[in-house]
Amino acid sequence: MGLASNKNDNERQKIFAAALELFSAKGYEDTTIQQIANKAETTEKKVHIHFESKADLFIELMATEFKLDQDPIEVIFQEIDVNKAASEIVYRYIYNRLKHFRFFGKKIMREIFSVSLHLIKSKPNMMKKFIDLDFLFVDDLITFLNExxxxxxxxxGYDSNQAAETVYSTLAFEFLLYVYEEEHTEEQLLQGIKNKVHFIFT
Known part of the structure; x- marks a missing residue:
């Protein structure tokens, strides 16, 4: 039983690694389950044993990458200079949390939005899992601000809840601008976030 479980876990991780590489390089639409299976040195049938569809795999991958990106609060504060301005500390925290999403670039982020809109009707439970990532980010930020x-x-007396929700709204606006304005650069994305975080925490 244990050996079978380890084999399944290893196979799943190989599929994850292959999917991450292909989605990042080719985008969601241009990546097929067959390509992922080939990259993971397995079969399309076995990929479908772990994931019902490409959308399921994509959302599961995003959820996993997001959660793995967060260190425990004690570890985070080992690298923070609490003598710096609050706006600078919070911006650096956000920058580190979003590095995986920035890595994907405009094309795949458009596809994230597209997939999420499709899931609203076709798979509401899967969409809930996607939305839970946002709640996770806000909850983690509240914990960070309380610290x-x-x-x-x-x-x-600072209201961490209101501040975290305001930061989330800021990120949503800045990422929409970045994704759908073709000429909007990553540098402009980061500067926009930095400016608004400075405004919120000053």
Missing amino acids: LKAKGVLPE
Whole structure:
């Protein structure tokens, strides 16, 4: 039983690694399950044992990558200079959390939006899993801001919940601008986020 479980886990991880490489290089639409299977040195049938569809694999991959990107709060604060301005500390936290998503680039991020819209009707449970990533980000940011309050970086009465929700709205706006404005660069994306974070925390 244990050996079978380990084999399934290893196969799943190989599929994940292959899918991440192909989605990043080719985009969602131009990547097929057969290509993923070939890259993972398995069969299309076995990919479908783990994932019902390409959309399921894509969303599962995004969820996993997002969660793996977050270190424990104690580890995060080992690398933070609490003597810096709150806006700079929060921006650096956001920058580190979003590095995997920035890596995908405009094309695949458009496809993320497209897939998510398709899932609203076809697979609401899968869409909920996708939306839960946003709630996870907001919850993690609230925890981070509360820790900044405990360390005296933010005032004791600072409303971490409202600030985290405002930051999330800012990110949604900036990423939409980046994804759908062809000439909008990653540098402009990051500067837009930085400017608004400075406004929120100053």
